Each structure stands twice: as C-alpha cells, then as structure tokens.
Amino acid sequence: MSEHSHDCHIPEEESESIIDNIIERLRKTGMRKTEALEELLQTMLTHHRPFLLTELAEVPGLEDRDQATVYRLIMKLKDAGVVRQLSLGEKGNYFQLNLANHHHDYLLCRECGTVTEVPVECILKSVEEKLSAQHGWKHLTHSLAFQGTCPDCLATA
Numbered sequence: 001m002s003e004h005s006h007d008c009h010i011p012e013e014e015s016e017s018i019i020d021n022i023i024e025r026l027r028k029t030g031m032r033k034t035e036a037l038e039e040l041l042q043t044m045l046t047h048h049r050p051f052l053l054t055e056l057a058e059v060p061g062l063e064d065r066d067q068a069t070v071y072r073l074i075m076k077l078k079d080a081g082v083v084r085q086l087s088l089g090e091k092g093n094y095f096q097l098n099l100a101n102h103h104h105d106y107l108l109c110r111e112c113g114t115v116t117e118v119p120v121e122c123i124l125k126s127v128e129e130k131l132s133a134q135h136g137w138k139h140l141t142h143s144l145a146f147q148g149t150c151p152d153c154l155a156t157a
C-alpha cells in the first residue's frame with residue numbers, strides 16, 4: 001500500500017477476539033472452523049478494506065483452491081452477514097468484513113484499481129441523521145466510492 005493510504009487497520013491483539021466472535025456466529029449457521037477460514041478473516045480484518053475475489057483467492061490456505069470454491073466460501077460469509085458485497089467501479093465486486101461502528105467511504109483509482117479509504121469524515125452521516133430525525137427512516141446506511149486518479153498514478157504519468 002502506498003504512503004497515501006489511510007486504510008483502517010485492526011491491531012492483532014484486537015483482531016483475535018473479533019475473529020473468535022465471528023467464528024462463533026458462523027458455527028451457529030453450521031459452518032466449520034478451518035484454517036483457511038481463519039486466514040481469510042484475519043486478512044480481511046488486518047486491513048479492513050474491500051477486497052477483490054482474486055485477492056482473497058491468494059490468501060494462504062485458499063491459494064490452492066479454485067476460485068469457485070473461494071467464491072462459495074465468501075457467499076456463505078455474505079449470507080451469514082459477516083461480509084458485504086460492494087460494487088465499485090469497473091473492476092466489479094469487492095467484499096468487505098462487516099464491523100460494527102466501522103463506516104468507511106472509498107476512493108477508487110481508475111488507473112491502477114487501488115481502493116483506499118476516504119481520509120476525511122463522512123459528510124453523509126449528517127444527511128442520514130436528518131433523514132432519520134425529519135423523515136422517520138431508520139437503520140440507514142450507504143456506500144460511497146469516489147473515482148479518479150490517485151497521487152501515485154499522477155506522479156508516474
């Protein structure tokens with residue numbers, strides 16, 4: 001990741017209990033705890049950002065499986081509400097871990113495909129609050145991705 005990256009990073013001492021918690025939830029849906037599953041969750045937690053399926057397929061323990069198997073695993077996580085799917089730009093589908101109290105918006109570089117977190121506070125938070133207070137909407141959420149050219153690509157252009 002470049003020096004311009006502001007991605008959300010979960011320290012290891014915190015991630016362990018979060019992963020245990022997620023695996024406990026998954027166990028109730030009949031999913032088994034495997035090393036591959038743990039590696040996958042660890043990867044998606046250490047850097048809390050959207051991942052392409054092709055990136056997740058390279059996680060240790062998954063790299064020898066075919067992409068369809070990885071996809072099925074991700075879909076199970078999605079059905080369980082552990083992961084959400086984001087459609088960003090032309091690259092298509094990204095997958096990100098759902099974490100309570102973690103809301104991020106993204107910057108997507110059209111040149112290199114890098115996805116990075118918007119480093120300023122979400123302005124739509126106040127819109128959501130207004131919709132909730134004045135129009136009675138509840139449980140509002142949104143996903144937002146700005147698309148453009150990143151500083152790294154501009155520097156090498």
Ligand SMILES: [Zn+2]
Nearest residue numbers: 008048102104
């Ligand atoms: Zn986060």
Ligand SMILES: [Zn+2]
Nearest residue numbers: 109112150153
């Ligand atoms: Zn770029």
Ligand SMILES: [Zn+2]
Nearest residue numbers: 105122124144
């Ligand atoms: Zn936002």
